[in-house]
Amino acid sequence: MTEKIVVKDLYKVFGERPDQAMQMINDGIDKDEIFDRTGQTVGVCGANFTVHEGEIFVVMGLSGSGKSTLVRLLNRLIEPTSGQVLYDGVDIAAMSDEELRALRRSDMAMVFQSFALMPHLSVIDNAAFGLELAGVDEAERHERALAALDQVGLKAHANSYPDELSGGMQQRVGLARALANDPAVMLMDEAFSALDPLIRTEMQDELLTLQREHKRTIIFISHDLDEAMRIGDRIAIMQGGIVVQVGSPEEILNNPANDYVKSFFRGVDVSTILSAKDIAVKRQVTVIEREGVGLKTAINRLNKEDREFGYVVGDKIDFHGVISIDSLDEAIKAGKTKLSEAFLPDVEPISGDTQVSDLIGTVAHAPCGVPVIGENGKYLGVIKKANLLATLDREGDGING
Amino acid sequence: MFPEQLKVPLGKWVNQFVDWLVINYGAAFEAFADSLLTLLVALEQVLRGAPWWLVLIAIAAITWHASKNWKLVLGLVIAMFIIGMLGLWDKAMQTLALMIVATSLSVVIGIPVGIAMAMSNRLRAIMLPILDTMQTMPSFVYLIPALMLFGLGKVPAILATVIYAAPPVIRLTDLGIRLVDPEVLEASRSFGASRKQILFGVQLPLALPNIMAGINQTTMMSISMVVIASMIGARGLGEQVLMGIQRLDVGAGMEAGIAIVLLAVVFDRIGQAYGKRSQRTPNTGDAQ
Ligand SMILES: Nc1ncnc2c1ncn2[C@@H]1O[C@H](COP(=O)(O)OP(=O)(O)OP(=O)(O)O)[C@@H](O)[C@H]1O
Ligand SMILES: [Mg+2]
Helix, strand or coil, X not given: CCEEEEEXXXXXXXXXXHHHHHHHHHCCCCHHHHHXXXXXXXXXXXXXXXXXXXXXXXXXXXXXXXXXXXXXXHCCCCCCCEEEXXXXXXXXXXXXXXXXXXXXXXXXXXXXXXXXXXXXXCHHHHHCHHHHHCCCCHHHHHHHHHHHHHHCCCHHHCCCCHHHCCHHHHHHHHHHHHHHCCCCEEEEECCCCCCCHHHHHHHHHHHHHHHHHCCCEEEEEECCHHHHHHHCCEEEEEECCEEEEEECHHHHHHCCCCHHHHHHCCCCCHHHCCEHHHHCECCCCEEECCCCCCHHHHHHHHHHHCCCEEEEECCCCEEEEEEEHHHHHHHHHCCCCCHHHHCCCCCCCEECCCEHHHHHHHHHHCCCCEEEECHHHEEEEEECHHHXXXXXXXXXXXXXX | CCCHHHCCCHHHHHHHHHHHHHHHHHHHHHHHHHHHHHHHHHHHHHHHHCCHHHHHHHHHHHHHHHHCCHHHXXXXXXXXXXXXXXXXXXXXXXXXXXXXXXXXXXXXXXXXXXXXXXXXXXXXXXXXXXXXXXXXXXXXXXXXXXXXXXXXXXXXXXXXXXXXXXXXHHHHHHHHXXXXXXXXXXHHHHCCCCHHHHHHHHHHHHHHHHHHHHHHHHHHHHHHHHHHHHHHCCCCHHHHHHHHHHCCCHHHHHHHHHHHHHHHHHHHHHHHHHHHHHCCCCCCCCCC
16 A cells, blocks of 8 residues: 555644754653643644545544644644655655646645635635646636536535535535546645535445445544544544544444543444454364365364364365364265265354444344354354354443453 | 914924925936826826727626626726716726726735734724824825925825825724634644744635725725816816816816716725625625
């Protein structure tokens, strides 16, 4: 995966004497005390993370945790106090004004929570705003703006003015304005937070659709966990200016770095976030099907481990089938020799990407733990009724792996 | 009695300063005054030389352009017609020329100053008390230094008018720019706008309704200055009012007063119509 944006030791202090505050940070004094003693606010404190090309990277945190500051440090709407932001390996913090403007015009577009449209410009001129700044001539910029409006389904409103549109439509214009520049990176600061829940979900879907058609690197600020889980490939969690954890939604859910992170998941419906592969366990007896492993060997193995069911895999750990002591007995009595002739007929493996909410029925009705398979039929483990209940039960007070 | 020793000879200092200006920059002032005068005289000649109906048509056309409202057009044409019926057409044209030049000069000076004030808090802190002073000082106080620098006539009248009338357009330009939504400015920056692009593409267009209101106020104030300016030799309607006062001719003064009011109304309505137009409202839109 290509590293699109690399943030290294990034700090932002708001105040008259950032050097003094930086010294205090180095001495290990915390943000609140720095504020009490110097009146300066540490907006972002020592952020380090990498955003990969083509992913949606969500930054989450409570109000005042420094999300907006962080995202503005990436395109230098806010000057960093120290540290680096590498964009394709080039340090944005060290760019000249000219280079920075070129970057903003062609590579990094932003979408704002309050839409921030130009009230005096028509929808099409709003969408063409970035292109106009870049000096694109009128015919071309209108063509490109119209194409961008088409992508967000607003072509018909090209000649309206922002104040004639609903909030959701206004934000589509904001999105079109960013898309028109065809940027590699989009910075979205709580872009959907001002919209009502239905429209918000619709916009999230739309963003995901756009992303399927043309992968861009998106840095998406949000304070809504459901939103983060829904659209985020990876999530960074901020607390008081510090990035406390970066990981995939499942990683963070399964392994929260601290209580603050955990507190985000309170009340979240884990069954829609976790998928089968996250809760599958591998503590079952597996029998590798190969020359010399017959029905007898398998029955001995199950008896020795004191298990009723066994999971048969190939030599690449690809899933073949489920056997039980009973099915093995019957097969032997019927004079069969191959393991596959003892497979339980009514146990179907489920895909690792199935959401937990979608497999409850399957697991509940299966005679044994349900096998989970990944790509190329690879055996990932088994979900038993007991793990499923435990998972669903842990929802509510965070999950501790 | 306040002790005599503590008296500050401010008046003397000002005189000395004005003297110093006259001695050192007299030639420059004269050149400036000459070009202003040339401009004014040319405009006056055009307005007074043009047939009255042509002026009426011009005013009707401007009003239509500003408002697209035929009732307003009719009203303003009637107002101008009444001025003619009062026998004050020629004087009104003199006043009109003076006002156009003074207002234009105020705007040409005022908008850049307003922009500079919006950009710099320090400049704003210095300018605000100066603007307050400019507006609260009795207006004929300006006549004295203007007189000393330029003598009697039209040019000091224009300058006194500019000093008195420029503050609103300066203030409202500053205010209009400062009121522009900071998020919109941030968005402009985020798309790579330079300072110049932000000023001309975002701040000024968004400040336009306020700037137009400022220009309107400036125009009104320059009309009110017309009477006073006539004391130092500016011709026009003010002269007539002054004459009315001097000869205790209430009727003549009244006529001139009505003409001034009508002229003010014409300017005000045209200015307001332009102001409204700059403030695009959803349903009336641009295309109406
Ligand atoms: N220009 C500024 N001057 C001083 N302090 C600032 C400035 N901008 C932000 N801060 C402070 O920095 C901290 C982080 O602010 P930031 O806006 O980044 O938070 P946020 O996570 O985006 O919050 P929200 O969810 O409310 O948008 C806050 O304590 C805020 O008060
Ligand atoms: Mg924010």
